[in-house]
Amino acid sequence: MQRQSGWRSKSKEDIKEIYGFAEGYKSFLDEAKTEREAVRSITRTLEEEGFGMDFSGDRVFAVNRGKEVMAFVRGSVDISEGLNIVVAHIDAPRLDLKQNPLYEDIDLALLRTHYYGGIKKYQWVAVPLAIHGVVVKSDGESVDICIGEKDDDPVFLIDDLLPHLSRKTQDEKKLGDAIDGEKLVVLFGSLPLTGAEKEPVKQYVLKMLGDAYGMTEDDLISAELEVVPAFKARDVGMDRSMVGGYGQDDRVSAYTLLKGLCGVKDPRRHCLAIFTDKEEIGSEGSTSIRSAFLHVFLDDVLSGMGIKADEALMRKVLFRSKALSADVNGAVDPTYQEVHEKQNACYLGRGPCITKFTGHMGKIGASDANAEYVAEITRLFDGSGIMWQTGELGKIDEGGGGTVAKHLAVYGMEIIDCGAPILVMHSPYELSSKLDIFETYRAFQAFFKA
DSSP states (O other): OOOSOGGGGOOHHHHHHHHHHHHHHHHHHHHOSSHHHHHHHHHHHHHHTTOBSOTTSSEEEEEETTTEEEEEEOOSSOGGGOEEEEEEEOOOOEEEEEEEEEEEETTEEEEEEEEESSOOGGGGSSSOEEEEEEEEOTTSOEEEEEESOSTTSOOBEEOOOOGGGOIIIIITSOGGGSSOGGGOEEEEEOOOOTTOOSSHHHHHHHHHHHHHHOOOGGGGGGEEEEEEEOOOOEEESTTOOEEEETTHHHHHHHHHHHHHHHTOOSOSSEEEEEEESOGGGTSOSTTSTTSTHHHHHHHHHHHHTTOOOOHHHHHHHHHTOEEEEOOOEEBOOSSOGGGSOGGGOBOTTSOOEEESBOEETTTBTOOBOOHHHHHHHHHHHHHTTOOOEEOOSSSTTTOEEOOTHHHHHTTTOEEEEEEOEEBSTTSSSEEEEHHHHHHHHHHHHHHHHO
C-alpha cells in the first residue's frame, strides 16, 4: 500500500511515459463528453486493435443503443470457470435539454434544462457551455449536434445575478438553494428574424437550426441534447502533473480500462470490459448495467464459441467471475480536509484507490467485498509492482456514494471498487493525477492477465 506520494519513486523515464499516456487521455476527454461520443471513441479504438463484431473471433465487441459497449477477449480456460470483468461507466453529471426547451422572453431566445446526476447547481452558471447530442427528425433521420467545441464556434451561458442585486434572491439562502433548478436556463440567441411579428428571436434561431441541420422545433421533442462545459482538458500545475477536465468521473476509468484491455494478448481467463451508462442516476434504464444487455452479449459470446447458452451455465459463469468496479473515489481535499477521516482516505498521486465498500452511513446501499478478495487483489497489485491505496468516501456520516458494484454482486461474483482519486468531483472541471491515471491503467491490465 502506498503511504506517500508515488512520484518520489518514479524515474525521469517513468515520468516521461506517464505524461505521454496522459496526452491520449486528454484527447479522449475532449472527444467523449457524452456517452454516445464515448461509445464512438471506444469502438473506433477497439476496431483499430483488432476487435470485431463476429462472435466466432477471439476479440469481439457489441454496442447497446449507441450508449453502452461490451468487449470480450477469449482466454484459454473453460468459460464455466468464470470471467475477469472490469466495468466502468461513461455517463457524467450534466444538463439535459427538456423535450420542449425553446422559448423567448425579454427579446432573448432561451433553452430550459433538467440537470442529470448529482451536481452543485451554482457551479454551472457563468461558465462557457457547449451543446452535444443527437436529433432524430420526423422522417427518422438522425443528426449529430456539437456546438461550442471548435475555436470559432459560439458557446452558451447560464446567467447569474450580479452581486449588487443578489442579497435577498441568493446570498441569504443556503448554498445549495441559491440556484433553483428551473433557473438553469441557457442563453441561446438575441437577434430577431426580419419580418417576424411573433417571437422573432425564437424564430431566428429556429431558422438557423433549420438551415444548419434541417430540423424543426418539433424535432426537439425526439432529441437528446446535453449541455456540457466547453472547457478543454488541460495540464494543471506548474509541473503539469495533473489533468483538469470535464467528465473524469468516470471516463478516467473508461479510458484506462480500454487501454488495459487492448493490451491483453492470449489471457488465461476470459476477459470482459463493460462501458455502461446511467450510473449517475442509479443505473436505471435500458443502457445501464441492470439491463438485459449483459446476458444478451454473453449469449452471443457463448454461441460464437460453439457452446449452447442456457440459464444454468450463465449462472455458473457469472457466479464464478471476478470483477473490478472501475470507479473513482474522492481524494482528500486540501482546502476541506475536515470532511475526510484521513487515516482511511485516498490521496492524489498514490495510485488507484481500492474501496472495500461503498454506500452511506451504516454501509447502506453498499457492495462490501470479502476479505479474501481484498487480499487477492492487493497481492496481485503488489506482485505486479502497481502502486495502490485504500480509502472510504469521506467521514462516516458526512455523505457517501454508490457504484455499479452492487448490481454485479447480486450474481454472486467477487467484486471490489477500484479507481483513480479525483478532486472537485461532479464539478464542470474535475482534477486527477497523471500518476494515478497511469497506475490505474496498469492495474486493470494486470487484472485481465491474472
